[in-house]
Amino acid sequence: MGQCPVNIKEYMHEYLDGEISPEHKQILQDHLAICSDCQKHLHELEKTTALVQSMSHIKAPDDFTLKVIEKLPKEKKKVGIKRWFSHHPFLTAAAVFVILMSGSLFSTWGDSNQFSVTKDPNIIIENNTAVVPEGETIKGDIVVRNGDIRIEGTVEGNVTVVNGDKYLASAGEVTGEIEEINEIFSWLWYQIKNGFNSIMNLLAGL
Amino acid sequence: MEEFVKSRINEVRKGDHNAFGEIVEIYKDRIYQLCYRMLGNAHEAEDIAQEAFIRAYVNIERYNINRKFSTWLYRIATNLCIDRIRKKKPDYFLDAEVAGTDGLNLYSQVKSKEMSPDEKVAKMELQEIIQMEILKLPEKYRSVILLKYIEELSLKEISEVLDLPIGTVKTRIHRGREALRKQLRNI
Numbered sequence: 001m002g003q004c005p006v007n008i009k010e011y012m013h014e015y016l017d018g019e020i021s022p023e024h025k026q027i028l029q030d031h032l033a034i035c036s037d038c039q040k041h042l043h044e045l046e047k048t049t050a051l052v053q054s055m056s057h058i059k060a061p062d063d064f065t066l067k068v069i070e071k072l073p074k075e076k077k078k079v080g081i082k083r084w085f086s087h088h089p090f091l092t093a094a095a096v097f098v099i100l101m102s103g104s105l106f107s108t109w110g111d112s113n114q115f116s117v118t119k120d121p122n123i124i125i126e127n128n129t130a131v132v133p134e135g136e137t138i139k140g141d142i143v144v145r146n147g148d149i150r151i152e153g154t155v156e157g158n159v160t161v162v163n164g165d166k167y168l169a170s171a172g173e174v175t176g177e178i179e180e181i182n183e184i185f186s187w188l189w190y191q192i193k194n195g196f197n198s199i200m201n202l203l204a205g206l
Numbered sequence: 207m208e209e210f211v212k213s214r215i216n217e218v219r220k221g222d223h224n225a226f227g228e229i230v231e232i233y234k235d236r237i238y239q240l241c242y243r244m245l246g247n248a249h250e251a252e253d254i255a256q257e258a259f260i261r262a263y264v265n266i267e268r269y270n271i272n273r274k275f276s277t278w279l280y281r282i283a284t285n286l287c288i289d290r291i292r293k294k295k296p297d298y299f300l301d302a303e304v305a306g307t308d309g310l311n312l313y314s315q316v317k318s319k320e321m322s323p324d325e326k327v328a329k330m331e332l333q334e335i336i337q338m339e340i341l342k343l344p345e346k347y348r349s350v351i352l353l354k355y356i357e358e359l360s361l362k363e364i365s366e367v368l369d370l371p372i373g374t375v376k377t378r379i380h381r382g383r384e385a386l387r388k389q390l391r392n393i
Contacts (some may be wrong), residue, residue: 013380017361044391045383051336051390052355060238061252065230068259075223083224 004038005031012042016049115147122153128164134171141176160190207232211275218266230259236357237283243352244287246341256292258283273366280357280367284349291345313336330393339389347382350375 005011011028014020020028032039085092117123117130120138124131128147130137136153145162151172158176159166166178183189211232237258242251252393262269266275267280340348353364361379365372 009384010380013376013383017376017379041387048383048386048390049355051332051393052340052351052386055243055333055336055356057235058239058242060234060255064238064252064256065227068230068234068256069223069227071260072223072226072263075221083222092362151225162265199216 004035008038009041012038012045015042016045114145116143116145117147117149118142118144132172135168162190208274208323212271215266215275218263226259226263229275233279234259236276237279238282240280240352240357241287243337243340243356244284244345244348245290246337250290254286255283258286261286274363277363277366280353280359280363281369284353284367288345288349300309332388335393336390339386342389343385347378347385350378351382351386354379 005027007024008028008033011020011024014024015028031202056167115128117125118141120140121144122133123142124133130142130144130147130149132142132149132151132153132155134152138153138155139157141157141160142149142155143160143162144164146164147161148164148167149159149161150167150169151159151174152169153171154173154175158174159174159178161166161179162179162181164180166180168174168178179190211229214225218229234255238251238255241255241258242248245251245254258279261277265282266337269275340351343351350364350367353359353367354361359367361372361375364370365375368375370378
């Protein structure tokens with residue numbers, strides 16, 4: 001191979017890589033036509049790459065992914081919960097509904113921690129106690145929250161006391177119902193009853 | 207596909223195992239195959255391929271989302287394989303033999319279409335020989351030859367996987383081909 005061009009092997013590899021320039025290709029072709037050794041060499045190189053490429057594709061074992069997941073550092077709890085939600089849309093919707101419902105319920109309950117009483121010019125306020133003075137007549141319902149009521153006069157309507165006590169003087173008179181509410185469930189029941197009553201009133205008004 | 211992988215990676219970064227499982231499913235065969243051909247042993251290949259995925263998970267923050275995920279994964283796997291080869295160098299020949307038997311078991315599991323038992327045996331033996339000759343290559347040639355001819359990566363991708371200039375990759379492929387030519391020419 002004494003008369004072979006200096007870089008002929010390099011040209012062969014350029015050819016195999018598909019990156020040979022036209023000039024190099026010409027030199028290679030011309031040389032291969034006259035040199036059987038180089039022909040053989042290129043042929044062997046081509047056979048080598050074909051053999052390597054002929055190897056079967058191997059697949060990973062079936063349980064490969066499972067084994068990898070088992071070995072991962074622990075998943076953050078937050079992600080698991082989030083994924084559970086996205087996989088159970090109906091339960092998520094139900095949970096959101098319950099949370100919103102109880103939220104509004106508790107906020108109504110919590111908001112009314114302050115003493116309040118139905119506005120009426122004839123009602124006197126004494127230290128968290130609403131007083132209906134003797135001889136006065138209140139027309140309409142009275143609701144007292146987080147305080148007491150002392151009735152010495154007359155109420156022409158219902159009296160409701162939330163989180164408080166009612167004192168009815170011997171001279172006092174309530175034409176409607178008197179009610180005391182102290183627990184959250186009674187409060188809830190009262191809200192429902194109120195809603196129902198206003199619907200009934202509405203219907204009655206039609 | 208890269209887009210899908212990237213959306214999964216955002217979930218993985220929040221620590222989602224299932225999202226990572228989907229990524230493993232996509233790449234497991236390619237990574238396992240590279241490890242198997244690099245190491246020549248099914249048990250070690252599984253071990254190293256799993257380790258590669260675990261490292262990818264642990265270091266996911268360091269992955270640059272603007273680059274190809276497979277390149278990054280190949281890089282982790284190749285480095286782990288080369289480390290393993292360097293550690294076990296003393297019992298090199300012993301391992302090559304183990305590789306042969308393991309290969310036999312594996313190939314017998316691979317269902318080949320419309321081949322007579324004789325052809326199957328012949329193919330098995332040929333594949334074993336090729337695998338053994340690949341294992342005789344120094345690891346710097348072995349990795350480029352496998353990435354090019356088994357994983358079918360471009361020269362540019364190989365240069366990114368190995369963090370080498372393209373010129374160096376080419377030289378290694380040329381030398382690897384020459385070395386294999388000497389070993390395989392009489393088949």
